[in-house]
Amino acid sequence: MTAASEARPLPGTTPAAGRRPVAAKGGEVVERPASQDRKGPDTGGPGEEEEPKPWRSEGLPSKPPAPRRPRINWWRFALTLLLVYAGFFLISSFFDGRAVETVSYTQFTHQVEAKNVKNVYAKGFSIQGELKKAAQDPDSGNRSYTRFSTEMPVFADQHQLYQQLTAAGVEIRADPVTGDRGFFANLLLSLLPVLFLAALWIWFVRRSSGGMMGGGAGGLGGMGRPKSATPVDAGKVRVDFDDVAGIDEVENELAEIVDYLKRPDRYRRLGAKLPKGVLLAGPPGTGKTLLARAVAGEADVPFFSASASEFIEMIVGVGASRVRELFEEARKVAPSIIFIDEIDAIGRTRGGSTVGGHDEREQTLNQILTEMDGFSGSEGVIVIAATNRSEILDPALLRPGRFDRTVMVAAPDAGGRVAILEVHTRGVPLADDVSLERLAKNSPGMTGADLANLVNEAALLAAKRSNDKVHARDFADALEKIQLGTARAVVIPEEERRRTAYHEAGHALLGMLQPGADPVRKISIIPRGRALGVTLSTPDTDRYAYDERYLRGRIVGALGGMAAEQIVYGVITTGAENDLEQVTAIARGMVGRWGMSPRIGPLTILPGSGDSRPAAAPATLAAVDEETRRIVDECYEIAQDVLKENRERLDGIVIALLEHETLGEAEAYAAAGLPGAARGPSPSGSGSELRSPR
Structure with missing residues (x-):
């Protein structure tokens, strides 16, 4: 299937300007031992290993480990119980029951005729009995027996x-x-279920109480009473603002909190109170977790971190108990910081649950709200939470007195990407042909985590090629792998290759001819992932807002592949599936979210992310569908007209693609007969305004 032509976020998702992500030094978080420049007591030898808690901590004050009783090895206990039972069974069988011999019916009748049978018991055709005197069974080597069993023929x-x-x-x-088991064996067998249930009940009680004889993690999967904090080793490392890069604006937002934690008296004498909570909102990979650790490290206070999903269990009440334990631990070592990652897992707007209004998630959220309400402001405990879906959070979380501040941690701009690449490449030997500025320009929309992965992929490729340094080619191939996907070694029929070439050439040519369109960086008909070919277009500079002309151009370019196939072959294939998904999303956003339809007007009709409820009447939604169809039809007509009028340019790109399979920016524009990325009005001459509706 042919992939879409542009590897960028949909309109409306590009982050605001001036935001830069957190990035670690040297490709990884560079951390210093606390003993080098910390005045906090992060020393002490390791104590007994405690059961894992549903959060991580660092910077806790040292204290002697709490005495622990020996832990019960439940597997060993169960094995011992089984061996004892087996021993009783063997002993009871030896002393309480003599062997029962299975004899033939003829042998049984002989013993009856000899009047040597003492008693019998019959059930159906099975007969058991006991002899007056021991007899020998010739069928078993004249073995002596007194108890016997036999089967009567029908x-x-x-x-x-x-x-x-x-x-x-x-x-x-x-x-x-006769019996199959002795008295003690039957007794043990009858008592075994009772003993098992009793042992299970004792184990459950000990787990819930949180720790008799080591009692496990406490509670249902660790919800029990809190234990003493595990001392931090002398070599435990912390992170501060010197260990991160590209967060100038975000650092200024959090500097006041750090200063309050360092010098609380300066604020208390003026009646100021510490903010109870800070919400870090932004896309994944922008460094929200690292930023929270840096705040704690800069202020030199204990740091507790947990994922919101770790509080949720099947049994209602477990999450609330874990929240109480976490906040109790933080208060013991205040001032301190609690970091809750992905808080949207439990912080969604309440009342929409299908299992009732008081399920486990809502009880956990209610407990967090209660704990934050209990802060006096002078306790020095602050909650930092991270989410990439702040729009679905419960309003009760965001009101003043809980999460007082919301700090946006957005994807970096070009300057931020350069700074992050400099940090991540400090431990990487770079060749002279590597330009971090060019690399940052070719990676719009990438976060700090994406750039760290890019550097690592380039280093892996350089090592695979036995290079002493990482070259520009390694970065280019790594960027291509990340943006376009991994190439597949699959044999494609020649006719399919030609059809794919026309599809990608249609995308590329419309991107070259549309005024203001993003430059075409690469065209390839090498299969990657699920796609048979890809066309990559990225802007020269970061974009933070989109007008109607640009969005219509995006739609025209995305429809170029299908239009080219229909013009050349007269058919439409499934290769345009991803293109149509993008086209539909952009067009519906223009009509129902961004007010770009004269018929609908400046209204938000479509529900927001995470909200499935309709925001308008059925008639209005039908009008949205009609307007979406109108915009797409107009753009598709433009795409067909432009490609028909520039058929020679289209064929030129196809010939070059079939010969080289992959074309860079310069090769692609040369194949189309266009002067680089400098594009003016459509070369078709007249009708340029019609073909450039943006």
Whole structure:
């Protein structure tokens, strides 16, 4: 399937200007031992290992480990119980029961005729009995026996056998003469379920109480009473603002909190109180967790971190108990910082649950709100939370007195990407042909985590090629792998290759001809992932807002592949699936979210992210669909007209693609007969305004 032509976020998702992500030094977080420049008591030897808690901590004050009782090895206990039972079974079988011999029915009748049978018990055709004197069974090597069992043939006369038994004075019993187990074995077997349930109940109680004889993690999966804090080793490392880069604006937002934690008296004498909570909002990979650690390290206070999903369990009440334990631990070592990652897992707007209004998630959220309300402001405990979906959070979380501040941690701009690349490449030997500025220009929209991954992928490629340094080619190939996907070694039929080439050439040519469109960086018909070909277009500079003309151009370019296939082959294939998804999303956003339809007007009709409720009447939603269809049809007509009028340029790109399979920016524009990325009005001459609706 042919991929879409542009590897950028949809309109409306590009972060605000001036925001830069957190980045670690040298490709990883560079941390210093606390003993080098910290005045806090982060020393002390390791104590007994505690059960894991649903959070991580660092910078805790040292204290002797709490005495712990020996832990019960439950596997060993169960094995011992099983061996004891087996021993009782063997002993009881040896002393309480003699062997029961299985004999033939003929042998049984001989013993009846000899009047040597003492008693019998019959059930169906099975007969058990006991002899007066021991006899020998010739079928088993003349083994002696007194208890026996046999099976009566179906053709035997039961009435005749009864008369023989009566005449021989045999006692006919209603209960079995012999048992498969002895008395002690039967007793243990009957008591075994009770013993198992009792052991399970004792284990459950000890887990819930949180620690008799080591009692596990406490509670249901660790919700029990808090234990003493584990001392931090002398070599435990911290992170501060010197260990991160590219966060100038965000650092200024948090500097006041750091200063308050360092010098609280300066603020208390003026009646100022510490903010109870700070919400870090931004896309994944921008460094929200590292930033929270840096705040704690800069202020030199204990740091507790947990993911919100770790508080949730199947049993209602477990999450609330874990929240109480976490906040109690933080108060013990205040001033301190609690960091809750992905708080949207439990902080969604309440009332929409399908299992009732008081499920586990809502109880956990209510407990967090209660704990934050309990802060006096002078306790010195601050909660920092991170999310990439702040729009779905419960309003009760964001009101003043809880999360007082919301700090946006957005993807970096070009300057921020350069700074981050400089940090991540400090431990990487670079060749002279590597330009971090050019690399930053070609990676718009990438976060700090993406750039760290880019540097690592380039280093891996350089090592694979046995290079002493990382060259520009390594970075280019790594960037191509990240943006376009990993190439697949698959044999494509020639006709399919040609069709894919026309599809990608349609995307590329429309991107070259549309005024103001993003430059075409690369075209390839090498299969990557699920796509048979890709066309990459990225802007020269970062974009933070989109007008209607630009969005219509995006739609025209995305429809170029399908239009080219229809013009050349007269058919439409499934290769345009991803293109149509992008086209539909952009067009519906223009109509229902961004007010770019005269018929709908400046209204937000479509529900926001995470909200499935309709925001308008059915008639209005039908009008949105009609306007979406109108915009897409107009753009598709423009795409077909431009490609028909520039068929020679389209064929030129296809010929070059079939020969080289991958074209860079210069090669692509040369194949189309266009002067680089400097594009003016459409070369078709007249009608340029119609073909450039942006």
